Amino acid sequence: MMATMTASAEATVSSQPKMTARDVKVFYGEKQALNGVSIDVHTDLVTAFIGPSGCGKSTFLRCLNRMNDTIDAARIEGRIELEGHDIYAPDMDVVQLRARVGMVFQKPNPFPKSIYENVAYGPRIHGLASSKAELDAIVEQSLVRASLWNEVKDRLQDSGTALSGGQQQRLCIARAIAVDPEVILMDEPCSALDPIATAKIEELIDDLRGRYAIVIVTHNMQQAARVSQRTAFFHLGTLVEYGDTAEIFTNPREQRTKDYITGRFG
Template identity: 80%
Template structure:
């Protein structure tokens, strides 16, 4: 057992059937920036009944891998991705995959809240409008309200939907970005250090929201905060120097890791 200050994960509400068909499946995924290999053969499954956390020191490849899951690395000219990533059995890197539709199905919440310079309403309505998810104004209003409620923000903003989203506090802006992501009814939500710029109270609200969204969406979260990974996830993957060193139940990773590098990181010997 490892003596740390990290709370013991509980893996609460673990499904009775241990393994089911994964929502997303990655096999031997490598990422190159020019000649530099940034990610070295990562294989992992992401399920829709649990939160999967990616942990590891800065520059270890965890955010690079997360961006592979909705092809955000396509926006980097020097990036090249090899291996296979499937969403419900479909190869997301195939020529037949519509990248716009992929990013609607696999939403992303970034490290720094990035609301559009539009009203709160228009921030959430933007995706459903361009994807044709509402036939009229009342349907669009219903989607906005439902999304803001799911993001735990409705009661705070329902009387000022026409105000700018950028006028909200940092924590509210991040929940607005989550509402914007879920407004297009995604299947997977990727979160890249969503609490790193937030205070403890706002962080607690985001973590509570992750618990509430679990089961409705497959969720993968990158975090530098090991306590946060222990609190919100049921599975954890440890990355180091471009490799995925270890992956398993969060409780096992934090209390009884198989790899020495994992133990050294968890106990603060490096990172």
């Protein structure tokens, strides 16, 4: 079944999509996990994926930077493009793709290195800095953009794992930003955080919108309503409805969407 798209969603989109997915299917062995998902991701709009556990939203998110490649039994059909280029083409450099399409995971996962080295690691291996001064500047800029600089600027040599959970997640966002990505994927980035840390991450997402295309998977519908401009509702491996966030939450076209948002299942 094709997902319903609201007319107002189409009206809010002014830019060409940064990424496009068309008829994407995912199989784990014989089991089909995604059924023909088509969606656009725009730089100027945060896109939220919502739906009950096991509905396919994280599976689809991982398709966008080929994280499913690490699962031997996974097979992907369909087409996903980043600025018009097929990311599953044989000549696609997956390391470069994952620099362009960064991922922030559900549980903060800083490297067992200093705060500085966590952020400097990506730019160093990708050759983005030609001097220590340039690397210092990238680290500072990334931590500033992740709203963490003022909290850690005097202890950059401390271990990243010594930070609080919310700070660790912002450090992971800084690490993703440091390689100058075009897209940032966030897989339930606040699920392990307290309300204060969650609010900081949500403010950060709003600050980063327009600089990067952002896609967030969340079980928290209030969070989706707060941080996103477009929402995609997944159910049983199918993209049921996709469109303007306000429209999805106040006037969904599909009964399954309405039932999920009103708490009748999930």
